[in-house]
Amino acid sequence: MPDQLHGGRHRPVILAVGFSRLKEVFRDIVPSYAADADIHIVDRGFDDALTAIREYEQSHGVDAVVAAGSNGAFLRRHLALPVILVTLTGFDVLRALVIARRQCRRIAIITHGETHPELLEFQQHFGLELEHFAYETAADAQRRVSDLAARGVRAIIGPGLVTDLAEQAGLNGVFVYSRASVEQALDSAIELSRIGRIEAARRERLDTILQQLDEGVVAVDMEERVQSFNPAMERLLGMAADKVLGRRLSQVAGQLGLRETLVNGVTELGGVQRIGTRTLVTNRIPIREQGVQTGAVMTLQDSATIQRVDRSLRSTNKPRQFAARYELDEIIGESRPTRDARALAAKYAATDTTVLILGESGTGKELLAQGIHNASARRGHAFVPLNCGAFPESLLESELFGFEEGAFTGSRRGGKPGLFESAHTGTIFLDEIGEMSLTLQTRLLRVLQEHEVIRLGATQPTPVDVRVIAATHRDLAAAVDAGTFRQDLFYRINILRLDVPPLRARIDDIHALAQTMLTRALERQGAGGSVEAIRDQMMPVFLAYEWPGNIRELENIIERLAIFAGEFDQGAMDPERLVRLVPELFEGETDRTSASTRPAGRSAETARIRRVLDLCGGNRTAACRQLGISRSTLWRRLSERSV
Numbered sequence: 356m357p358d359q360l361h362g363g364r365h366r367p368v369i370l371a372v373g374f375s376r377l378k379e380v381f382r383d384i385v386p387s388y389a390a391d392a393d394i395h396i397v398d399r400g401f402d403d404a405l406t407a408i409r410e411y412e413q414s415h416g417v418d419a420v421v422a423a424g425s426n427g428a429f430l431r432r433h434l435a436l437p438v439i440l441v442t443l444t445g446f447d448v449l450r451a452l453v454i455a456r457r458q459c460r461r462i463a464i465i466t467h468g469e470t471h472p473e474l475l476e477f478q479q480h481f482g483l484e485l486e487h488f489a490y491e492t493a494a495d496a497q498r499r500v501s502d503l504a505a506r507g508v509r510a511i512i513g514p515g516l517v518t519d520l521a522e523q524a525g526l527n528g529v530f531v532y533s534r535a536s537v538e539q540a541l542d543s544a545i546e547l548s549r550i551g552r553i554e555a556a557r558r559e560r561l562d563t564i565l566q567q568l569d570e571g572v573v574a575v576d577m578e579e580r581v582q583s584f585n586p587a588m589e590r591l592l593g594m595a596a597d598k599v600l601g602r603r604l605s606q607v608a609g610q611l612g613l614r615e616t617l618v619n620g621v622t623e624l625g626g627v628q629r630i631g632t633r634t635l636v637t638n639r640i641p642i643r644e645q646g647v648q649t650g651a652v653m654t655l656q657d658s659a660t661i662q663r664v665d666r667s668l669r670s671t672n673k674p675r676q677f678a679a680r681y682e683l684d685e686i687i688g689e690s691r692p693t694r695d696a697r698a699l700a701a702k703y704a705a706t707d708t709t710v711l712i713l714g715e716s717g718t719g720k721e722l723l724a725q726g727i728h729n730a731s732a733r734r735g736h737a738f739v740p741l742n743c744g745a746f747p748e749s750l751l752e753s754e755l756f757g758f759e760e761g762a763f764t765g766s767r768r769g770g771k772p773g774l775f776e777s778a779h780t781g782t783i784f785l786d787e788i789g790e791m792s793l794t795l796q797t798r799l800l801r802v803l804q805e806h807e808v809i810r811l812g813a814t815q816p817t818p819v820d821v822r823v824i825a826a827t828h829r830d831l832a833a834a835v836d837a838g839t840f841r842q843d844l845f846y847r848i849n850i851l852r853l854d855v856p857p858l859r860a861r862i863d864d865i866h867a868l869a870q871t872m873l874t875r876a877l878e879r880q881g882a883g884g885s886v887e888a889i890r891d892q893m894m895p896v897f898l899a900y901e902w903p904g905n906i907r908e909l910e911n912i913i914e915r916l917a918i919f920a921g922e923f924d925q926g927a928m929d930p931e932r933l934v935r936l937v938p939e940l941f942e943g944e945t946d947r948t949s950a951s952t953r954p955a956g957r958s959a960e961t962a963r964i965r966r967v968l969d970l971c972g973g974n975r976t977a978a979c980r981q982l983g984i985s986r987s988t989l990w991r992r993l994s995e996r997s998v
């Protein structure tokens with residue numbers, strides 16, 4: 356940077372404007388500045404000077420102009436460049452008076468702009484015959500000089516214009532500006548150029564940064580006129596900077612005005628505005644220079660960009676790994692209902708809509724939810740399961756929505772994001788949604804409608820982009836009628852429905868499920884044992900059972916049987932032993948704990964007996980052994996059929 360500012364290429368370029376005497380002083384002085392600046396003398400005045408300066412500025416660039424008197428004042432009014440005036444010092448006047456006094460007694464001073472009352476005092480003290488006038492225009496000066504000449508004044512002190520006029524009138528003209536004053540003006544011009552260059556470099560640097568930013572930036576002055584407008588802003592608003600610069604922001608981009616920020620001076624961060632199809636995040640900030648507001652700046656970001664960054668940030672900061680393991684094609688079963696459920700799930704995965712899975716506990720609802728997530732565009736992002744029935748209301752609330760630091764006694768420092776935030780860009784699986792309290796249903800509905808969560812104790816919402824898959828074993832429509840489930844929430848989640856039948860309604864799946872589960876269980880046990888031996892002996896029993904606990908129950912039973920795999924290998928397992936190992940499979944309908952399964956129980960039990968009997972080729976002894984019942988019980992059950 357110093358190189359640029361002081362090196363040869365960037366020497367200040369200064370135009371010294373003056374004719375007659377001032378020009379001569381410039382000529383004398385300029386060579387001594389050769390090392391510090393390029394000073395060019397412009398030997399013109401007023402309009403001519405203006406034209407010459409503008410031409411020079413166009414072709415070479417100019418940092419500052421030095422001029423004096425009325426000419427200087429004129430240039431200052433008409434140029435955007437800094438114009439430094441050679442100022443009159445008391446010493447200048449003294450020196451000129453001494454020179455003039457040597458020549459004659461009656462002296463006049465004509466200065467530009469204003470008179471100097473101190474001169475009157477000076478004149479009285481020293482008994483000088485001195486008159487003092489001020490002039491504005493060249494014509495003014497001309498009239499004054501003629502008048503003084505007519506009244507016998509012999510010497511006139513003044514700037515170049517005045518001394519020229521005096522000499523033309525045959526008087527003594529004494530040039531008022533000393534060499535020191537002119538040098539002072541040139542020094543100021545050089546310093547001003549240097550500061551200007553530093554400013555320009557700073558502006559350039561800022562400009563380079565603005566050019567590179569992904570964020571749109573627009574800055575306005577106090578009249579809301581656009582001062583800068585970076586390329587990102589051009590892209591975001593589809594407007595070229597040169598069409599916008601200098602115009603009022605509200606006029607070029609209505610909704611994005613900065614008037615309020617200019618009026619109230621308040622910073623507003625994180626506003627959201629829609630422009631066309633885009634959602635933009637806005638920050639409006641007043642610009643203050645040394646405590647005084649001088650404008651305002653707005654930054655704009657495409658919410659899609661923020662979400663991208665946000666996603667990678669959240670995924671790097673993710674405290675827990677919420678991942679979906681299962682794929683849809685890992686869901687075992689070739690029964691019609693299972694194939695239908697898989698196909699429907701694949702269809703739903705292609706959408707981003709809320710899915711409601713209905714089915715008894717243990718039927719594989721979560722598995723389907725994971726499968727849908729993994730087959731959807733959200734694959735690879737979080738899959739967050741939550742069993743709404745497993746928490747008391749207050750805990751469920753903070754689990755779901757998170758809390759701010761200090762939200763309640765003992766709340767964690769820094770607060771905690773809720774599962775909705777953890778599921779951001781992914782899927783949340785709300786199992787047993789029918790168990791949610793009405794209060795939480797209301798909050799959940801808000802999240803689904805607004806796509807934002809408010810942590811407990813927070814005032815600002817956090818936007819979340821989450822797909823919801825809900826599940827329940829309840830009849831939600833009945834719950835709505837009973838007033839325990841909000842109707843509007845029901846409509847909101849009951850868009851894509853997936854019915855998962857209980858295992859007893861898709862008995863055809865049992866074979867494949869048992870086969871896979873047995874293989875895995877035996878592998879896990881690592882103690883050998885033949886899948887076939889267990890399968891062949893157990894299948895008739897499995898097929899005859901009701902499976903109130905569905906696939907989860909099947910899994911558990913297989914896990915247990917695998918422990919005793921060796922006993923199956925040694926030939927037929929003793930029925931009594933089997934009943935002891937897995938009593939639930941052999942319990943009669945009267946022992947069933949679940950009242951809801953009882954009405955179906957008796958006929959199902961009979962059907963089971965018939966199936967086992969069929970499997971055993973009509974051999975009642977074998978069937979009794981499989982079923983773990985006596986021949987008389989078998990007979991009784993079969994005869995009940997006809998009752």
Ligand SMILES: Nc1ncnc2c1ncn2[C@@H]1O[C@H](COP(=O)(O)OP(=O)(O)OP(=O)(O)O)[C@@H](O)[C@H]1O
Nearest residue numbers: 686687688715716717718719720721722786906907
């Ligand atoms: N079709 C299937 N193929 C393989 N395994 C399955 C299948 N269905 C369910 N399972 C297994 O059964 C168990 C229960 O499934 P899951 O947890 O998905 O049921 P759920 O309906 O969500 O139950 P709950 O409502 O009680 O949570 C899991 O261990 C799962 O791996």
